[in-house]
Amino acid sequence: MMQEAQLAPIRRMLFIEAAKQPGRFSMEGEHFHDAWEIYYLVSGERCYFIKDQIYRICAGDLVLIPVNVLHKTSPSGKLSQPHERLLVNFRTEAVSTLLPGREEELEQLFERYPVLRLNAEEQHLVQPLLARMLAEQKEQANGYEEYGRLLLAELLLNLLRMAHTRPNHDGEEGGGKRPYREIAEVARYINTHFEENLSLGELAGRFHLSPYYLSHVFPRVTGLTLVAYINRVRIEEACALLRETELPVTDIAYRVGYQSVTHFGRVFKKAKALSPQSYRREQRMFSGGHMALKS
Incomplete structure (x- = not known):
C-alpha cells in the first residue's frame, strides 16, 4: 500500500536509459530524485503529475524535473497505446565546469518549463543527442563519460535557446478531464x-x-x-x-x-x-x- 514518496537516489553523475512500456503501465508510486531529470517521450501519450500539476504529454514532448520534486507518470486514458521514452538523470557537477556561470539559468529553465513541446526541427536536434548519449553509455569506449557530459552540455544549451522563444510553462496542463x-x-x-x-x-x-x-x-x-x-x-x-x-x-x-x-x-x-x-x-x-x- 502506498504511504510515503520514496527518494530514488541517482548514484552516477550522468545516467541515461531507454524503455518501452505497455499502454497501461503506471509508476507504482510517486517519487523524487537527488538529481535533475530530463524525460523525452519518443512515442505514445502519457499523463505526467509534477508537484501539483498534471500535464498530458505526447510524442516529441520533453519534461524537465528539478531536484527533489515529486513526479509520476500514468496512462493518458483507457485506450492508451504503448509508449517509448528516453530518460536522463544528472548531477550538477556533470556540467558545472562545461557551463560555468549558467547555474541560475539552468535552475530557472527546470522551474519554469516542466514541459517543452518540441516542434519537428527541435525534435530532430534533441533526439539524436539523446541517442548518442545512450550509445556512449552502452558502448563505454575510451572517454565515454567525458563525451557524455559534453553531449549533455550541448543538449542543455539548446534547451536554454529554445526556452528564450517560449512563454513560461510551455506545456499546457493536461488535467482537463476527471479525475x-x-x-x-x-x-x-x-x-x-x-x-x-x-x-x-x-x-x-x-x-x-x-x-x-x-x-x-x-x-x-x-x-x-x-x-x-x-x-x-x-x-x-x-x-x-x-x-x-x-x-x-x-x-x-x-x-x-x-x-x-x-x-x-x-x-x-x-x-x-x-x-x-x-x-x-x-x-x-x-x-x-x-x-x-x-x-
Missing part, C-alpha cells in the same frame, strides 16, 4: 494551505467530492495517499525554514501545520532520516558550498 482536473486542484490547494488543519473530510467538502472518491482517486493519480502528500509538502516547507531561518523547531512545526511537535519530529525523521535539529546542523555545515543549481 486529473479535480486532483490537481486539491494538490494545488494543499501546496498553498499546508499550514491549515487539513483533513480528508474538509478537502472533500471544499471540492464537492465524496471522501471515498477522494481517498481512492488521489493516490491513483499522484502515487501518494492524501495524508502522505500533505506530509511531504509540510516537511519540504519545514526544511526551507530550518535552512533559511533561526526559528525554533517548535515554531516551525506549528507554522507548517503540525499541532504536535513530537508528531512533527517523527514524520520529519521518517522523511529525511534525520531529526529537524540534525538536519539544520548538517545544512549549515555544507552551506559554504551552496550553488544555485544544487546537486
Whole structure:
C-alpha cells in the first residue's frame, strides 16, 4: 500500500536509459530524485503529475524535473497505446565546469518549463543527442563519460535557446478531464494551505467530492495517499525554514501545520532520516558550498 514518496537516489553523475512500456503501465508510486531529470517521450501519450500539476504529454514532448520534486507518470486514458521514452538523470557537477556561470539559468529553465513541446526541427536536434548519449553509455569506449557530459552540455544549451522563444510553462496542463482536473486542484490547494488543519473530510467538502472518491482517486493519480502528500509538502516547507531561518523547531512545526511537535519530529525523521535539529546542523555545515543549481 502506498504511504510515503520514496527518494530514488541517482548514484552516477550522468545516467541515461531507454524503455518501452505497455499502454497501461503506471509508476507504482510517486517519487523524487537527488538529481535533475530530463524525460523525452519518443512515442505514445502519457499523463505526467509534477508537484501539483498534471500535464498530458505526447510524442516529441520533453519534461524537465528539478531536484527533489515529486513526479509520476500514468496512462493518458483507457485506450492508451504503448509508449517509448528516453530518460536522463544528472548531477550538477556533470556540467558545472562545461557551463560555468549558467547555474541560475539552468535552475530557472527546470522551474519554469516542466514541459517543452518540441516542434519537428527541435525534435530532430534533441533526439539524436539523446541517442548518442545512450550509445556512449552502452558502448563505454575510451572517454565515454567525458563525451557524455559534453553531449549533455550541448543538449542543455539548446534547451536554454529554445526556452528564450517560449512563454513560461510551455506545456499546457493536461488535467482537463476527471479525475486529473479535480486532483490537481486539491494538490494545488494543499501546496498553498499546508499550514491549515487539513483533513480528508474538509478537502472533500471544499471540492464537492465524496471522501471515498477522494481517498481512492488521489493516490491513483499522484502515487501518494492524501495524508502522505500533505506530509511531504509540510516537511519540504519545514526544511526551507530550518535552512533559511533561526526559528525554533517548535515554531516551525506549528507554522507548517503540525499541532504536535513530537508528531512533527517523527514524520520529519521518517522523511529525511534525520531529526529537524540534525538536519539544520548538517545544512549549515555544507552551506559554504551552496550553488544555485544544487546537486
